[in-house]
Amino acid sequence: MRSPKDFFAPLAVGAPAPLTQVPSRPSRVIHFFDPSNAKMAAKVPAMVGTVDVLLGNLEDAVKADKKEAARVGLVAIAKATDFGDSTQLWTRVNSLDSPWVLDDLTTLVSEIGDKLDVIMVPKVQGPEDIHYVDRLLAQLEAKAGLTRPILVHAILETARGVANVEAIAGASPRMQGLSLGPADLAADRRMKTTRVGGGHPGYLVRQDPPAGVEDAVNAPRATYQQDLWHYTIARMVDACAMHGIFAYYGPFGDIADVVACEDQFRNAFLLGCVGTWSLHPVQIEIAKRVFSPSAEDVAHARRVVEAMGDGTGAVMLDGKMEDDASLKQCQVMLELADRLAASDPALAELYAVQPASSDGSGGSGGDEGAGAGWVR
Numbered sequence: 603m604r605s606p607k608d609f610f611a612p613l614a615v616g617a618p619a620p621l622t623q624v625p626s627r628p629s630r631v632i633h634f635f636d637p638s639n640a641k642m643a644a645k646v647p648a649m650v651g652t653v654d655v656l657l658g659n660l661e662d663a664v665k666a667d668k669k670e671a672a673r674v675g676l677v678a679i680a681k682a683t684d685f686g687d688s689t690q691l692w693t694r695v696n697s698l699d700s701p702w703v704l705d706d707l708t709t710l711v712s713e714i715g716d717k718l719d720v721i722m723v724p725k726v727q728g729p730e731d732i733h734y735v736d737r738l739l740a741q742l743e744a745k746a747g748l749t750r751p752i753l754v755h756a757i758l759e760t761a762r763g764v765a766n767v768e769a770i771a772g773a774s775p776r777m778q779g780l781s782l783g784p785a786d787l788a789a790d791r792r793m794k795t796t797r798v799g800g801g802h803p804g805y806l807v808r809q810d811p812p813a814g815v816e817d818a819v820n821a822p823r824a825t826y827q828q829d830l831w832h833y834t835i836a837r838m839v840d841a842c843a844m845h846g847i848f849a850y851y852g853p854f855g856d857i858a859d860v861v862a863c864e865d866q867f868r869n870a871f872l873l874g875c876v877g878t879w880s881l882h883p884v885q886i887e888i889a890k891r892v893f894s895p896s897a898e899d900v901a902h903a904r905r906v907v908e909a910m911g912d913g914t915g916a917v918m919l920d921g922k923m924e925d926d927a928s929l930k931q932c933q934v935m936l937e938l939a940d941r942l943a944a945s946d947p948a949l950a951e952l953y954a955v956q957p958a959s960s961d962g963s964g965g966s967g968g969d970e971g972a973g974a975g976w977v978r
Protein backbone atom coordinates (compact mmCIF):
# COMPACT_ATOMS: atom_id res chain seq x y z
CA MET A 603 0.00 0.00 0.00
CA ARG A 604 1.30 3.47 -0.85
CA SER A 605 1.46 6.03 1.93
CA PRO A 606 -0.65 9.11 1.20
CA LYS A 607 2.60 11.09 1.54
CA ASP A 608 4.08 9.20 -1.43
CA PHE A 609 1.08 9.75 -3.63
CA PHE A 610 2.25 13.11 -4.90
CA ALA A 611 5.90 12.22 -5.36
CA PRO A 612 7.04 11.53 -8.96
CA LEU A 613 7.26 7.81 -9.80
CA ALA A 614 10.57 8.26 -11.66
CA VAL A 615 13.61 10.42 -11.03
CA GLY A 616 13.27 13.54 -13.15
CA ALA A 617 9.55 13.11 -13.89
CA PRO A 618 7.30 16.12 -13.32
CA ALA A 619 5.53 16.36 -9.96
CA PRO A 620 1.99 14.94 -9.99
CA LEU A 621 -0.84 17.46 -9.89
CA THR A 622 -2.76 17.85 -6.64
CA GLN A 623 -5.93 18.87 -8.51
CA VAL A 624 -7.25 17.91 -11.93
CA PRO A 625 -7.43 20.98 -14.17
CA SER A 626 -11.07 21.84 -14.80
CA ARG A 627 -10.70 22.91 -18.42
CA PRO A 628 -13.90 22.63 -20.49
CA SER A 629 -14.30 19.13 -21.94
CA ARG A 630 -17.94 19.03 -23.01
CA VAL A 631 -17.04 17.39 -26.29
CA ILE A 632 -14.19 14.94 -26.89
CA HIS A 633 -14.06 14.67 -30.66
CA PHE A 634 -12.68 11.40 -32.03
CA PHE A 635 -10.73 11.21 -35.26
CA ASP A 636 -8.75 8.46 -36.95
CA PRO A 637 -5.26 9.82 -37.71
CA SER A 638 -4.75 7.08 -40.35
CA ASN A 639 -7.76 8.36 -42.32
CA ALA A 640 -6.26 11.09 -44.53
CA LYS A 641 -9.60 12.75 -45.25
CA MET A 642 -10.57 12.91 -41.60
CA ALA A 643 -7.11 13.95 -40.44
CA ALA A 644 -7.06 16.81 -42.92
CA LYS A 645 -10.08 18.33 -41.17
CA VAL A 646 -8.43 18.39 -37.74
CA PRO A 647 -6.50 21.69 -37.88
CA ALA A 648 -9.68 23.57 -38.83
CA MET A 649 -11.52 21.99 -35.87
CA VAL A 650 -9.18 23.61 -33.33
CA GLY A 651 -11.26 26.10 -31.34
CA THR A 652 -14.54 24.44 -32.31
CA VAL A 653 -14.25 21.50 -29.90
CA ASP A 654 -12.94 21.32 -26.34
CA VAL A 655 -10.90 18.18 -27.01
CA LEU A 656 -9.51 16.63 -30.20
CA LEU A 657 -8.73 12.95 -29.62
CA GLY A 658 -6.52 10.99 -31.98
CA ASN A 659 -7.89 7.47 -31.71
CA LEU A 660 -5.45 4.57 -32.10
CA GLU A 661 -7.65 1.75 -30.72
CA ASP A 662 -10.90 0.17 -31.95
CA ALA A 663 -12.30 1.65 -35.18
CA VAL A 664 -8.74 1.86 -36.55
CA LYS A 665 -7.99 -1.11 -38.78
CA ALA A 666 -5.28 -3.51 -37.55
CA ASP A 667 -3.13 -2.84 -40.61
CA LYS A 668 -3.42 0.93 -40.02
CA LYS A 669 -2.28 0.99 -36.37
CA GLU A 670 1.20 2.23 -37.15
CA ALA A 671 -0.07 4.72 -39.72
CA ALA A 672 -2.47 6.09 -37.10
CA ARG A 673 0.35 6.54 -34.57
CA VAL A 674 2.62 8.22 -37.12
CA GLY A 675 -0.28 10.33 -38.35
CA LEU A 676 -1.08 11.54 -34.84
CA VAL A 677 2.53 12.53 -34.24
CA ALA A 678 2.55 14.50 -37.51
CA ILE A 679 -0.74 16.27 -36.76
CA ALA A 680 0.33 17.15 -33.21
CA LYS A 681 3.65 18.56 -34.37
CA ALA A 682 2.08 20.62 -37.16
CA THR A 683 -0.90 22.00 -35.23
CA ASP A 684 -1.18 24.82 -32.71
CA PHE A 685 -4.04 23.77 -30.43
CA GLY A 686 -4.26 27.16 -28.72
CA ASP A 687 -5.80 27.59 -25.29
CA SER A 688 -9.32 26.40 -25.96
CA THR A 689 -8.71 22.93 -27.46
CA GLN A 690 -6.83 20.12 -25.77
CA LEU A 691 -5.13 17.19 -27.53
CA TRP A 692 -5.93 13.73 -26.17
CA THR A 693 -5.29 10.25 -27.52
CA ARG A 694 -6.81 6.81 -26.96
CA VAL A 695 -4.01 4.24 -27.03
CA ASN A 696 -4.50 0.55 -27.76
CA SER A 697 -5.48 -1.75 -24.89
CA LEU A 698 -2.79 -2.84 -22.44
CA ASP A 699 -2.85 -6.45 -23.70
CA SER A 700 -2.44 -5.45 -27.35
CA PRO A 701 0.77 -5.69 -29.41
CA TRP A 702 0.69 -1.93 -30.09
CA VAL A 703 0.31 -0.15 -26.76
CA LEU A 704 3.97 -0.12 -25.71
CA ASP A 705 4.99 1.56 -28.96
CA ASP A 706 1.98 3.88 -28.70
CA LEU A 707 3.07 5.14 -25.29
CA THR A 708 6.81 5.35 -25.94
CA THR A 709 6.37 7.07 -29.30
CA LEU A 710 3.69 9.52 -28.24
CA VAL A 711 5.34 10.61 -24.99
CA SER A 712 8.76 11.03 -26.51
CA GLU A 713 7.60 12.71 -29.74
CA ILE A 714 4.59 14.82 -28.69
CA GLY A 715 4.42 14.50 -24.89
CA ASP A 716 4.58 18.28 -24.52
CA LYS A 717 1.38 18.61 -26.57
CA LEU A 718 -0.64 15.73 -25.11
CA ASP A 719 -2.95 16.61 -22.24
CA VAL A 720 -4.61 13.26 -21.55
CA ILE A 721 -4.11 9.62 -22.55
CA MET A 722 -7.29 7.56 -22.61
CA VAL A 723 -6.68 3.93 -21.65
CA PRO A 724 -9.33 1.47 -22.87
CA LYS A 725 -10.64 -1.67 -21.17
CA VAL A 726 -9.20 -0.79 -17.75
CA GLN A 727 -9.91 -3.70 -15.39
CA GLY A 728 -8.64 -2.42 -12.07
CA PRO A 729 -6.19 -0.07 -10.31
CA GLU A 730 -3.28 -2.32 -11.31
CA ASP A 731 -3.71 -1.21 -14.93
CA ILE A 732 -3.48 2.44 -13.91
CA HIS A 733 -0.41 1.75 -11.73
CA TYR A 734 1.35 0.19 -14.71
CA VAL A 735 0.61 3.17 -16.96
CA ASP A 736 1.43 5.61 -14.14
CA ARG A 737 4.98 4.33 -13.64
CA LEU A 738 5.67 3.90 -17.34
CA LEU A 739 4.49 7.44 -18.09
CA ALA A 740 6.72 8.81 -15.31
CA GLN A 741 9.75 7.03 -16.81
CA LEU A 742 8.94 8.26 -20.30
CA GLU A 743 8.24 11.81 -19.12
CA ALA A 744 11.59 11.92 -17.31
CA LYS A 745 13.37 10.65 -20.42
CA ALA A 746 11.63 13.21 -22.61
CA GLY A 747 12.31 16.04 -20.15
CA LEU A 748 8.65 16.91 -19.81
CA THR A 749 7.76 19.51 -17.20
CA ARG A 750 4.02 18.78 -16.89
CA PRO A 751 2.51 15.35 -16.19
CA ILE A 752 0.28 13.75 -18.81
CA LEU A 753 -3.06 12.79 -17.28
CA VAL A 754 -4.88 9.46 -17.65
CA HIS A 755 -8.52 8.78 -18.49
CA ALA A 756 -9.92 5.25 -18.13
CA ILE A 757 -12.75 3.74 -20.14
CA LEU A 758 -15.13 1.44 -18.27
CA GLU A 759 -15.81 -1.35 -20.70
CA THR A 760 -15.63 -4.56 -18.71
CA ALA A 761 -17.70 -5.90 -15.82
CA ARG A 762 -14.53 -6.07 -13.72
CA GLY A 763 -13.75 -2.46 -14.53
CA VAL A 764 -17.20 -1.39 -13.35
CA ALA A 765 -16.87 -3.52 -10.20
CA ASN A 766 -13.53 -1.76 -9.48
CA VAL A 767 -14.62 1.72 -10.50
CA GLU A 768 -13.84 3.46 -7.20
CA ALA A 769 -10.35 1.92 -7.01
CA ILE A 770 -9.65 2.90 -10.63
CA ALA A 771 -10.78 6.49 -10.07
CA GLY A 772 -8.46 6.81 -7.06
CA ALA A 773 -5.50 4.83 -8.40
CA SER A 774 -3.25 7.79 -9.23
CA PRO A 775 -3.12 11.58 -9.09
CA ARG A 776 -2.87 11.31 -12.88
CA MET A 777 -6.50 10.21 -13.10
CA GLN A 778 -8.44 12.87 -15.00
CA GLY A 779 -11.73 11.07 -15.57
CA LEU A 780 -13.75 8.06 -16.66
CA SER A 781 -15.92 7.36 -19.70
CA LEU A 782 -18.53 4.72 -20.32
CA GLY A 783 -17.57 2.23 -23.05
CA PRO A 784 -21.01 0.78 -23.75
CA ALA A 785 -20.21 -1.50 -26.69
CA ASP A 786 -17.39 -3.51 -25.12
CA LEU A 787 -19.13 -3.40 -21.76
CA ALA A 788 -22.32 -4.86 -23.26
CA ALA A 789 -20.33 -7.69 -24.83
CA ASP A 790 -18.36 -8.39 -21.64
CA ARG A 791 -21.55 -8.46 -19.56
CA ARG A 792 -23.32 -10.65 -22.12
CA MET A 793 -26.01 -8.04 -22.57
CA LYS A 794 -28.19 -8.90 -25.58
CA THR A 795 -27.77 -5.63 -27.43
CA THR A 796 -25.91 -4.98 -30.69
CA ARG A 797 -25.57 -1.18 -30.48
CA VAL A 798 -22.94 1.40 -29.45
CA GLY A 799 -24.65 3.17 -26.54
CA GLY A 800 -28.20 4.46 -26.38
CA GLY A 801 -31.41 2.71 -25.43
CA HIS A 802 -33.17 -0.43 -26.61
CA PRO A 803 -36.90 -0.77 -27.36
CA GLY A 804 -37.04 -4.11 -25.53
CA TYR A 805 -35.78 -2.66 -22.23
CA LEU A 806 -39.01 -1.21 -20.88
CA VAL A 807 -41.67 -1.15 -18.19
CA ARG A 808 -45.37 -1.45 -19.03
CA GLN A 809 -48.36 0.30 -17.55
CA ASP A 810 -50.54 -1.87 -15.27
CA PRO A 811 -53.50 -3.70 -16.88
CA PRO A 812 -56.57 -1.42 -16.90
CA ALA A 813 -59.20 -2.23 -14.24
CA GLY A 814 -62.61 -3.65 -15.18
CA VAL A 815 -61.68 -4.53 -18.75
CA GLU A 816 -62.08 -7.97 -20.29
CA ASP A 817 -58.73 -9.57 -21.16
CA ALA A 818 -57.02 -6.67 -19.38
CA VAL A 819 -53.54 -8.17 -19.80
CA ASN A 820 -53.81 -7.89 -23.57
CA ALA A 821 -55.49 -4.46 -23.55
CA PRO A 822 -53.46 -1.58 -25.04
CA ARG A 823 -51.06 -0.25 -22.43
CA ALA A 824 -48.36 2.39 -22.51
CA THR A 825 -44.77 1.23 -22.32
CA TYR A 826 -41.80 3.34 -21.24
CA GLN A 827 -38.33 2.63 -22.53
CA GLN A 828 -35.75 2.55 -19.75
CA ASP A 829 -32.10 3.61 -19.73
CA LEU A 830 -29.77 0.61 -20.00
CA TRP A 831 -26.83 2.72 -18.82
CA HIS A 832 -28.28 4.41 -15.76
CA TYR A 833 -26.65 2.08 -13.23
CA THR A 834 -23.18 2.28 -14.74
CA ILE A 835 -23.22 6.04 -15.25
CA ALA A 836 -24.47 6.64 -11.72
CA ARG A 837 -21.69 4.46 -10.26
CA MET A 838 -19.13 6.19 -12.45
CA VAL A 839 -20.33 9.66 -11.41
CA ASP A 840 -20.10 8.78 -7.71
CA ALA A 841 -16.63 7.28 -8.09
CA CYS A 842 -15.44 10.38 -9.97
CA ALA A 843 -16.97 12.86 -7.52
CA MET A 844 -15.47 10.91 -4.61
CA HIS A 845 -11.99 11.23 -6.12
CA GLY A 846 -12.23 14.75 -7.58
CA ILE A 847 -12.11 13.64 -11.22
CA PHE A 848 -14.60 13.96 -14.11
CA ALA A 849 -17.23 11.60 -15.59
CA TYR A 850 -18.17 11.41 -19.30
CA TYR A 851 -20.91 9.61 -21.17
CA GLY A 852 -18.95 8.10 -24.09
CA PRO A 853 -19.99 7.20 -27.65
CA PHE A 854 -23.46 7.25 -29.21
CA GLY A 855 -23.22 5.10 -32.33
CA ASP A 856 -26.49 5.95 -34.06
CA ILE A 857 -25.09 8.98 -35.85
CA ALA A 858 -28.33 9.60 -37.78
CA ASP A 859 -30.53 9.69 -34.65
CA VAL A 860 -29.52 13.11 -33.41
CA VAL A 861 -32.64 13.35 -31.23
CA ALA A 862 -31.97 10.20 -29.18
CA CYS A 863 -28.31 11.18 -29.03
CA GLU A 864 -29.26 14.48 -27.41
CA ASP A 865 -31.54 12.69 -24.92
CA GLN A 866 -28.81 10.26 -23.90
CA PHE A 867 -26.26 13.07 -23.53
CA ARG A 868 -28.73 15.11 -21.44
CA ASN A 869 -29.41 12.20 -19.09
CA ALA A 870 -25.66 11.97 -18.48
CA PHE A 871 -25.38 15.74 -17.98
CA LEU A 872 -28.21 15.75 -15.45
CA LEU A 873 -26.67 12.82 -13.57
CA GLY A 874 -23.33 14.63 -13.17
CA CYS A 875 -21.21 13.99 -16.27
CA VAL A 876 -19.22 16.97 -17.59
CA GLY A 877 -19.01 15.87 -21.22
CA THR A 878 -19.25 13.18 -23.85
CA TRP A 879 -17.63 11.95 -27.05
CA SER A 880 -18.48 12.98 -30.60
CA LEU A 881 -17.76 10.42 -33.29
CA HIS A 882 -19.04 12.48 -36.21
CA PRO A 883 -19.14 16.25 -36.79
CA VAL A 884 -22.94 16.22 -36.44
CA GLN A 885 -22.61 15.34 -32.74
CA ILE A 886 -20.34 18.26 -31.83
CA GLU A 887 -22.94 20.98 -31.49
CA ILE A 888 -25.30 18.59 -29.68
CA ALA A 889 -22.66 17.84 -27.06
CA LYS A 890 -21.68 21.47 -26.61
CA ARG A 891 -25.30 22.53 -26.23
CA VAL A 892 -26.25 19.77 -23.81
CA PHE A 893 -23.18 20.06 -21.56
CA SER A 894 -23.47 23.85 -21.22
CA PRO A 895 -26.14 24.98 -18.72
CA SER A 896 -29.10 26.70 -20.39
CA ALA A 897 -29.57 30.47 -19.99
CA GLU A 898 -32.80 29.72 -18.08
CA ASP A 899 -31.05 27.43 -15.59
CA VAL A 900 -28.33 30.02 -15.04
CA ALA A 901 -30.89 32.80 -14.54
CA HIS A 902 -32.85 30.66 -12.08
CA ALA A 903 -29.69 29.74 -10.17
CA ARG A 904 -28.79 33.41 -9.82
CA ARG A 905 -32.26 34.20 -8.46
CA VAL A 906 -31.88 31.47 -5.83
CA VAL A 907 -28.43 32.74 -4.81
CA GLU A 908 -29.80 36.26 -4.49
CA ALA A 909 -32.89 35.16 -2.57
CA MET A 910 -30.82 33.05 -0.16
CA GLY A 911 -28.79 36.03 1.09
CA ASP A 912 -26.14 34.65 3.45
CA GLY A 913 -26.86 31.15 2.14
CA THR A 914 -28.57 29.72 5.20
CA GLY A 915 -32.21 29.19 6.15
CA ALA A 916 -35.17 28.58 3.85
CA VAL A 917 -37.12 30.86 1.49
CA MET A 918 -40.05 30.46 -0.92
CA LEU A 919 -39.41 31.22 -4.61
CA ASP A 920 -42.15 30.63 -7.21
CA GLY A 921 -43.99 28.40 -4.75
CA LYS A 922 -40.95 26.22 -4.08
CA MET A 923 -38.83 25.90 -0.97
CA GLU A 924 -35.16 26.83 -1.42
CA ASP A 925 -32.57 26.20 1.27
CA ASP A 926 -28.86 25.63 1.86
CA ALA A 927 -28.88 22.45 -0.25
CA SER A 928 -30.76 23.79 -3.27
CA LEU A 929 -28.40 26.78 -3.09
CA LYS A 930 -25.43 24.41 -3.41
CA GLN A 931 -26.95 22.90 -6.58
CA CYS A 932 -27.35 26.39 -7.98
CA GLN A 933 -23.72 27.15 -7.14
CA VAL A 934 -22.63 24.03 -9.07
CA MET A 935 -24.58 25.34 -12.07
CA LEU A 936 -23.14 28.85 -11.80
CA GLU A 937 -19.57 27.66 -11.34
CA LEU A 938 -19.88 25.58 -14.51
CA ALA A 939 -21.45 28.48 -16.39
CA ASP A 940 -18.65 30.83 -15.31
CA ARG A 941 -15.97 28.34 -16.26
CA LEU A 942 -17.44 27.74 -19.71
CA ALA A 943 -18.13 31.43 -20.30
CA ALA A 944 -14.50 32.23 -19.52
CA SER A 945 -13.39 30.46 -22.70
CA ASP A 946 -16.51 30.68 -24.88
CA PRO A 947 -17.59 34.23 -25.84
CA ALA A 948 -20.97 33.01 -27.14
CA LEU A 949 -21.76 31.50 -23.75
CA ALA A 950 -20.47 34.61 -21.97
CA GLU A 951 -22.99 36.59 -23.98
CA LEU A 952 -25.75 34.04 -23.40
CA TYR A 953 -25.20 34.12 -19.64
CA ALA A 954 -24.59 37.89 -19.79
CA VAL A 955 -21.54 37.78 -17.57
CA GLN A 956 -18.94 40.51 -17.77
CA PRO A 957 -15.17 40.07 -17.53
CA ALA A 958 -14.01 41.46 -14.19
CA SER A 959 -10.92 43.15 -15.58
CA SER A 960 -11.38 46.64 -16.98
CA ASP A 961 -9.59 45.89 -20.25
CA GLY A 962 -12.14 43.20 -21.06
CA SER A 963 -9.55 40.45 -21.22
CA GLY A 964 -10.40 39.02 -17.82
CA GLY A 965 -11.85 35.63 -17.12
CA SER A 966 -10.52 32.70 -15.25
CA GLY A 967 -8.86 30.92 -18.16
CA GLY A 968 -9.60 27.27 -18.54
CA ASP A 969 -7.20 25.93 -15.96
CA GLU A 970 -7.95 27.95 -12.91
CA GLY A 971 -10.56 27.80 -10.21
CA ALA A 972 -14.18 27.91 -11.24
CA GLY A 973 -15.50 31.36 -11.91
CA ALA A 974 -12.38 33.26 -10.81
CA GLY A 975 -12.28 36.73 -12.34
CA TRP A 976 -15.91 36.84 -13.48
CA VAL A 977 -18.70 38.88 -11.98
CA ARG A 978 -22.41 38.56 -12.45
Ligand SMILES: CC(C)(COP(=O)(O)OP(=O)(O)OC[C@H]1O[C@@H](n2cnc3c(N)ncnc32)[C@H](O)[C@@H]1OP(=O)(O)O)[C@@H](O)C(=O)NCCC(=O)NCCSC(=O)C[C@](C)(O)C(=O)O
Binds near residue numbers: 853881
Ligand atom coordinates in the same frame (compact mmCIF):
# COMPACT_ATOMS: atom_id res chain seq x y z
C1 LIG B 1 -18.93 6.89 -38.18
C2 LIG B 1 -18.05 7.19 -39.38
C3 LIG B 1 -17.44 5.88 -39.89
C4 LIG B 1 -18.88 7.84 -40.47
O1 LIG B 1 -18.02 8.28 -41.48
P1 LIG B 1 -18.55 8.66 -42.92
O2 LIG B 1 -17.42 9.18 -43.71
O3 LIG B 1 -19.33 7.51 -43.47
O4 LIG B 1 -19.59 9.83 -42.56
P2 LIG B 1 -20.09 11.00 -43.48
O5 LIG B 1 -21.36 11.48 -42.89
O6 LIG B 1 -20.13 10.59 -44.93
O7 LIG B 1 -18.97 12.11 -43.29
C5 LIG B 1 -19.21 13.45 -43.69
C6 LIG B 1 -17.89 14.17 -43.67
O8 LIG B 1 -17.42 14.28 -42.32
C7 LIG B 1 -16.12 13.70 -42.23
N1 LIG B 1 -16.03 13.03 -40.92
C8 LIG B 1 -16.73 11.94 -40.52
N2 LIG B 1 -16.39 11.65 -39.26
C9 LIG B 1 -15.47 12.57 -38.88
C10 LIG B 1 -14.76 12.77 -37.67
N3 LIG B 1 -14.91 11.95 -36.61
N4 LIG B 1 -13.93 13.82 -37.60
C11 LIG B 1 -13.75 14.64 -38.64
N5 LIG B 1 -14.39 14.48 -39.82
C12 LIG B 1 -15.24 13.45 -39.92
C13 LIG B 1 -16.01 12.72 -43.37
O9 LIG B 1 -14.65 12.52 -43.71
C14 LIG B 1 -16.81 13.44 -44.44
O10 LIG B 1 -15.97 14.43 -45.02
P3 LIG B 1 -16.29 15.00 -46.53
O11 LIG B 1 -17.57 15.77 -46.44
O12 LIG B 1 -15.11 15.88 -46.81
O13 LIG B 1 -16.37 13.81 -47.41
C15 LIG B 1 -16.95 8.19 -38.99
O14 LIG B 1 -17.58 9.36 -38.55
C16 LIG B 1 -15.99 7.71 -37.96
O15 LIG B 1 -15.17 6.84 -38.22
N6 LIG B 1 -16.02 8.29 -36.74
C17 LIG B 1 -15.15 7.92 -35.66
C18 LIG B 1 -15.52 6.56 -35.13
C19 LIG B 1 -14.72 6.22 -33.90
O16 LIG B 1 -13.79 6.89 -33.51
N7 LIG B 1 -15.07 5.12 -33.23
C20 LIG B 1 -14.39 4.71 -32.03
C21 LIG B 1 -14.98 5.32 -30.80
S1 LIG B 1 -16.44 4.47 -30.21
C22 LIG B 1 -15.80 3.05 -29.50
O17 LIG B 1 -14.67 2.72 -29.69
C23 LIG B 1 -16.71 2.23 -28.65
C24 LIG B 1 -16.13 1.97 -27.26
C25 LIG B 1 -16.09 3.15 -26.37
O18 LIG B 1 -14.83 1.45 -27.32
C26 LIG B 1 -17.04 0.93 -26.59
O19 LIG B 1 -18.20 1.28 -26.33
O20 LIG B 1 -16.57 -0.18 -26.36
Ligand SMILES: [Mg+2]
Binds near residue numbers: 724759783785
Ligand atom coordinates in the same frame (compact mmCIF):
# COMPACT_ATOMS: atom_id res chain seq x y z
MG1 LIG C 1 -14.43 -0.33 -26.65
